[in-house]
Amino acid sequence: MAAGSSLLTGVALLICAFLDLLDWDVAVEGVAIIAGVTVAFSAIFRSGFNRRFADPTLAVPQVAVAILFLAYIIFRAGPAREGLVLLYPLALLFGVMRLSAKRLLALALLALAAHGVVLHLSYLHDEYGDFDLDTAIAEFAVLMIVLPWFAVMGGYVNRLRLKLADTNHELSAAFERIEQLAIRDELTGGYNRRYMLDALARERARAERLREPFSICLLDLDHFKSINDTFGHAAGDVVLHELPSVAGQGLRGVDVFGRFGGEEFLLVLPGTDLAGARLVAERVRAAIEAARFPGLPDGRRITVTLGVAERAPGEDTRMLLKRADRALYAGKGAGRNRVEVDLPPKG
Numbered sequence: 001m002a003a004g005s006s007l008l009t010g011v012a013l014l015i016c017a018f019l020d021l022l023d024w025d026v027a028v029e030g031v032a033i034i035a036g037v038t039v040a041f042s043a044i045f046r047s048g049f050n051r052r053f054a055d056p057t058l059a060v061p062q063v064a065v066a067i068l069f070l071a072y073i074i075f076r077a078g079p080a081r082e083g084l085v086l087l088y089p090l091a092l093l094f095g096v097m098r099l100s101a102k103r104l105l106a107l108a109l110l111a112l113a114a115h116g117v118v119l120h121l122s123y124l125h126d127e128y129g130d131f132d133l134d135t136a137i138a139e140f141a142v143l144m145i146v147l148p149w150f151a152v153m154g155g156y157v158n159r160l161r162l163k164l165a166d167t168n169h170e171l172s173a174a175f176e177r178i179e180q181l182a183i184r185d186e187l188t189g190g191y192n193r194r195y196m197l198d199a200l201a202r203e204r205a206r207a208e209r210l211r212e213p214f215s216i217c218l219l220d221l222d223h224f225k226s227i228n229d230t231f232g233h234a235a236g237d238v239v240l241h242e243l244p245s246v247a248g249q250g251l252r253g254v255d256v257f258g259r260f261g262g263e264e265f266l267l268v269l270p271g272t273d274l275a276g277a278r279l280v281a282e283r284v285r286a287a288i289e290a291a292r293f294p295g296l297p298d299g300r301r302i303t304v305t306l307g308v309a310e311r312a313p314g315e316d317t318r319m320l321l322k323r324a325d326r327a328l329y330a331g332k333g334a335g336r337n338r339v340e341v342d343l344p345p346k347g
Helices: 002-018 024-047 059-075 078-084 087-093 101-124 133-183 193-210 224-231 233-250 274-290 317-333
Strands: 214-221 256-261 264-270 304-310 339-342
Touching: 002 024, 002 059, 002 078, 002 087, 024 059, 059 078, 059 087, 059 101, 087 101, 087 133, 101 133, 133 193, 193 214, 193 256, 193 264, 193 317, 214 233, 214 274, 214 317, 224 233, 233 256, 233 264, 233 274, 264 274, 274 304, 274 339, 304 317, 317 339
Parallel strands: 304 339
Antiparallel strands: 214 264, 214 304, 256 264
């Protein structure tokens, strides 16, 4: 934006020189100063020195330098002075999207003071009586009206921008919360059944594409009804809430663990064959059995039964879940607190 504003100012100076309203040496000097200031600020930004300031865009210094530069050129502009006065709002325009009304007003007062000095010096250096005092007073009066009002309106636009940014941030946060509600189980805080089914489908597609193995574990809390009956539903809820964090301690970042329904949980293990999955399942089982859950007596331990199945080539997720569930019920029938596997179908 600064470079674009500088380019427009340089074009305006060259047009004035082409129309013989401005000496060519003044126009060339102005363009040279513009180029130098642009290069200087670009170097500051590229060096990262600007990040040391509260406003890394350096909007106030850039606008202030532009105003002082314009005042200098206008002082030397001669007949083109009245037309170049319009460039003051252009300098302020750069700060509209960044600065408050208070700072814009301060810059507007700087422009008024600078232009007042220009008019005064022009009057003092008028050797041929060409200076029109009435026109100069009217010119300054118009600037006194336009520049402060421009600053006030610019501040209003900036407040709208900030309000819009805050609204967008709130909407993004609300959308993120909605997304989390859609995939998170309310009680456990972990992934819910919908997300686990989606994760299972994604992993099947990935394994099919890369020809890699993957396994799943269905986990069920042993005698969970007795926990609710003996210690109350609040204690049972605490167990369900704490179980994902206990089970997840020995899992990899790519492993996905979530509630599948009631006291049943699903674990998806990418790139893991049946033997590896069995080891993971045993580690999870042991961790849960060793854990102490709030709300339960010290001597009461929670145990789980796990059914493990490795996906066979071409097998869909429905059949894979059915085999893991079959292994789970086999483990329950064999006494619970154990890991059972279902071998992939042959052929």
